[in-house]
Amino acid sequence: xxxxxxxxxxxxxxxxxxxxxxxxxxxxxxxxxxxxxxxxxxxxxxxxxxxxxxxxxxxxxxxxxxxxxxxxxxxxxxxxxxxxxxxxxxxxxxxxxxxxxxxxxxxxxxxxxxxxxxxxxxxxxxxxxxxxxxxxxxxxxxxxxxxxxxxxxxxxxxxxxxxxxxxxxxxxxxxxxxxxxxxxxxxxxxxxxxxxxxxxxxxxxxxxxxxxxxxxxxxxxxxxxxxxxxxxxxxxxxxxxxxxxxxx
Numbered sequence: 001x002x003x004x005x006x007x008x009x010x011x012x013x014x015x016x017x018x019x020x021x022x023x024x025x026x027x028x029x030x031x032x033x034x035x036x037x038x039x040x041x042x043x044x045x046x047x048x049x050x051x052x053x054x055x056x057x058x059x060x061x062x063x064x065x066x067x068x069x070x071x072x073x074x075x076x077x078x079x080x081x082x083x084x085x086x087x088x089x090x091x092x093x094x095x096x097x098x099x100x101x102x103x104x105x106x107x108x109x110x111x112x113x114x115x116x117x118x119x120x121x122x123x124x125x126x127x128x129x130x131x132x133x134x135x136x137x138x139x140x141x142x143x144x145x146x147x148x149x150x151x152x153x154x155x156x157x158x159x160x161x162x163x164x165x166x167x168x169x170x171x172x173x174x175x176x177x178x179x180x181x182x183x184x185x186x187x188x189x190x191x192x193x194x195x196x197x198x199x200x201x202x203x204x205x206x207x208x209x210x211x212x213x214x215x216x217x218x219x220x221x222x223x224x225x226x227x228x229x230x231x232x233x234x235x236x237x238x239x240x241x242x243x244x245x246x247x248x
Contacts, residue, residue, distance in 0.1 A: 005122065005134075006050065009033040010040040010065065011057040011084065020055065023111055037063035044072060050132065051079055053122055055114075058085035058096065066099045073100035078128075080121035082114070126169070133169055135228045136207065136216050142166045147206060155206050160184060164199055168217070168226035176223035200224060 005028070009020050012035045024031045032051070034040050037060050044051065054072075058065040069081050080102040085092065093104045102121050105114055125131050133140040138155075139148040145162040147155040157165070163184045168175055177193040185191045204211050215230035 005052040006030045006032065007118070008040065008043055008051040008054045010035075010037075010054065010060070010068075012036060012059075012061050013057075019111060020114070023115055027115065036061050037065075037068050040068060041071075044077060045075065052132075053080045053082070053118055053125075055082050055084060055118070056101075058083055058087070058092075066096050066101070069096070069101050070099040078125075080118075080125050082117060082121065084109075133166075133228070135165070135169070135226070136230045138207070140165060140169070157203075157206070160199055161203055161206075164196075165203060165226070168224060169228065171225070174221040174223040174225045179223070 007024055007029045009017055009024075009031060011017050011020075011033075014035070017033045017035075021031050021033060032043055034043055040054075040056070040060075044054065056065045056069060060068075065083060065085075069083065072081070081100065082103045082105060083096045083101045084105050084107060085096070086107045088106050096104050102124075103117050105117065126133055131142055133142070135147070137150050140146075141148065142162050142165070145157045145159060147157065149155065164180060167180065167183055177196045180196050181191060181193065185195070200217065204214065204217055207216050208214055216227055218225055218227065
């Protein structure tokens with residue numbers, strides 16, 4: 001099962017938290033909500049707890065959201081942060097962005113607009129080196145070149161394997177071998193499509209629980225396509241050239 005995106009909402013107004021919680025849950029997100037800096041710090045820095053985005057009020061009863069944001073960045077927490085404030089002040093906005101916030105929304109706001117900004121920030125983060133991407137049961141960290149299993153164990157990737165997986169994650173259509181050669185290898189003279197096929201075979205050995213029953217990384221329309229949620233299944237090895245060759 002693919003892990004749900006987890007959103008931390010930090011605001012001291014219970015009515016606003018409720019107004020945000022409903023559309024977030026309806027959108028398939030897991031939501032944790034707190035009302036002050038102390039609770040937010042405990043949630044954000046808890047061992048084993050990782051958020052995909054933080055919605056953070058600027059004015060909190062025990063501190064300033066901007067200072068808390070800066071503190072998270074110093075702790076190495078790089079997930080997107082959207083600041084909320086009742087102050088429509090350009091200098092305040094600049095200070096918030098300088099503190100490490102990714103976006104800034106002024107109250108009152110339309111929930112639909114905040115949801116759109118949230119999705120946009122997560123799309124940007126998903127293609128960054130700081131991302132942690134859900135692929136099947138794995139968490140994929142491109143910057144660390146590692147797949148993390150549900151029990152916390154790690155599967156190391158080579159630099160090229162991580163680059164291929166990240167490129168396929170970003171793609172919205174099947175990716176040909178030629179496209180992968182161009183964007184990952186740069187068309188080096190000593191690289192052929194056989195190199196791509198070899199890397200795809202090795203990736204499948206690491207990604208698929210059963211490489212004869214592929215769910216994540218498939219051959220499709222003359223190329224490859226990644227299904228992070230595992231929505232496709234191929235059970236016939238002859239449908240995939242690399243798998244058929246490996247089974248000989």
